Amino acid sequence: MQEIHARHVLTPNGWEQDRIVRIDSSGRIDEVSPALSGLEGSVDLLLPAPTNLHSHSFQRAMAGLTEARGPDPSDSFCTWRHLMYRFLDRRTPDHVEAIAALAFVEMLESGFGSVAEFHYLHHASGGRAYADPAEMATRIARAADLTGIGLTLLPVLYMQGGCDGRALEGGQLRFGCDLDRFSVLHQSSAVALKALPEDTRLGVAPHSLRAVPSNALRQAAELVPGAPVHLHLAEQQAEVEEVEAHLGARPVSWLINHHTPDERWCLIHCTQMTAGETRRLASTGAIAGLCPITEANLGDGIFDGVTFSNAGGRFGVGSDSNVHISLWSELAMLDYSQRLRDRRRAALATPHHSTGRVLFDAACRSGAQAAGRHAGAIAPGHWADLMAIRTDTPGLCARHGDAWLDSLVFGGHGEQHVVDVWSAGRHVVQQGQHIARDRIALAFMDIMKDLEDVM
Numbered sequence: 001m002q003e004i005h006a007r008h009v010l011t012p013n014g015w016e017q018d019r020i021v022r023i024d025s026s027g028r029i030d031e032v033s034p035a036l037s038g039l040e041g042s043v044d045l046l047l048p049a050p051t052n053l054h055s056h057s058f059q060r061a062m063a064g065l066t067e068a069r070g071p072d073p074s075d076s077f078c079t080w081r082h083l084m085y086r087f088l089d090r091r092t093p094d095h096v097e098a099i100a101a102l103a104f105v106e107m108l109e110s111g112f113g114s115v116a117e118f119h120y121l122h123h124a125s126g127g128r129a130y131a132d133p134a135e136m137a138t139r140i141a142r143a144a145d146l147t148g149i150g151l152t153l154l155p156v157l158y159m160q161g162g163c164d165g166r167a168l169e170g171g172q173l174r175f176g177c178d179l180d181r182f183s184v185l186h187q188s189s190a191v192a193l194k195a196l197p198e199d200t201r202l203g204v205a206p207h208s209l210r211a212v213p214s215n216a217l218r219q220a221a222e223l224v225p226g227a228p229v230h231l232h233l234a235e236q237q238a239e240v241e242e243v244e245a246h247l248g249a250r251p252v253s254w255l256i257n258h259h260t261p262d263e264r265w266c267l268i269h270c271t272q273m274t275a276g277e278t279r280r281l282a283s284t285g286a287i288a289g290l291c292p293i294t295e296a297n298l299g300d301g302i303f304d305g306v307t308f309s310n311a312g313g314r315f316g317v318g319s320d321s322n323v324h325i326s327l328w329s330e331l332a333m334l335d336y337s338q339r340l341r342d343r344r345r346a347a348l349a350t351p352h353h354s355t356g357r358v359l360f361d362a363a364c365r366s367g368a369q370a371a372g373r374h375a376g377a378i379a380p381g382h383w384a385d386l387m388a389i390r391t392d393t394p395g396l397c398a399r400h401g402d403a404w405l406d407s408l409v410f411g412g413h414g415e416q417h418v419v420d421v422w423s424a425g426r427h428v429v430q431q432g433q434h435i436a437r438d439r440i441a442l443a444f445m446d447i448m449k450d451l452e453d454v455m
Contacts, residue, residue: 009045050385052317053116098440109432111327154228158175210239228370230370235295302340389408
């Protein structure tokens with residue numbers, strides 16, 4: 001039984017003082033109780049560690065390498081995607097494992113306790129099969145095991161190059177599966193995950209309405225009953241126009257009209273919605289999976305968080321392309337985008353809670369739901385996904401309650417205050433650094449030398 005003594009704890013009942021959090025041998029919270037004596041060796045502030053609900057870990061190796069303008073002065077997501085495909089040609093399973101491990105370390109050090117990995121790099125160059133269909137999924141699993149991060153693996157179904165059913169080509173061939181091939185890959189992925197801890201989860205991710213026909217989308221969603229279903233939706237204006245031209249409706253409207261997204265579903269981005277679509281999506285119970293840093297980097301657009309929240313919608317955040325991995329910056333970017341669009345402050349605050357509290361609570365609650373993970377709260381029975389925050393710093397001193405969260409989100413240095421992180425009780429960040437950071441960083445730098453000539 002582990003015990004964490006904390007001077008201040010954010011629980012479902014609000015802020016509590018002088019608590020002992022006991023973690024059982026399975027990694028779940030057993031008890032949160034008052035401390036009856038001194039708190040020697042205690043942490044200043046204990047928070048839930050949210051789930052990063054959307055990551056493509058292999059893209060971490062591209063961070064900072066796609067910022068030159070392409071030949072088209074209206075450089076866009078499409079030109080970025082072409083560069084991404086070029087980077088794929090040389091990625092081996094060893095590369096993918098080392099890149100994922102560094103990304104997972106940086107997530108944990110930022111304060112994320114787990115990750116939902118939207119995993120679509122399945123095959124060798126040209127679409128050639130590996131001897132083990134789940135070779136790449138196995139490497140993601142190894143990276144999770146090495147770093148201790150809680151993993152929800154979401155194997156991606158990617159069948160066509162667009163709504164017109166055109167064949168995959170180039171870098172897309174490494175993603176592609178028909179339903180039969182995908183079913184085998186998914187089953188093999190389940191086998192690969194058996195070596196991981198009990199908190200590991202397996203879901204499914206039909207890539208998008210462009211890449212998966214409607215009948216296959218339904219079959220994929222039924223592949224693992226009760227498990228998370230993640231889908232890219234309405235990210236780019238060009239995507240909206242393509243879906244509307246071929247399917248007869250805008251993406252969000254079409255999905256709700258033809259399928260039944262509910263609490264199992266996490267719909268990624270949704271930056272291109274009308275007000276009516278925003279309210280309809282909120283009513284389904286599905287999570288809006290937002291990646292504000294990547295959405296800004298790619299020029300996607302701005303999710304209407306104000307309308308969505310006012311309609312009772314739930315949202316969480318993820319690091320997507322991993323161009324910059326920061327829980328706190330994702331939350332700040334989300335709210336700042338609302339402020340810039342509407343020319344108002346504290347756009348997502350409520351009469352009862354500050355902006356930082358609203359954002360952090362949403363990330364905890366919705367991230368756990370999206371990952372199918374019983375976490376996101378410091379309460380008995382939940383996985384012990386926790387982070388300890390140091391408050392005796394210029395950035396957090398003389399603050400209390402929700403002001404701690406506001407300062408972590410908007411003060412610009414949230415990661416610097418994270419001193420410990422536990423993922424399902426695994427104490428993987430200590431004194432501000434992941435316990436295996438040095439060797440994982442060295443392995444990453446070694447494989448980047450292999451890829452230097454294609455960057």
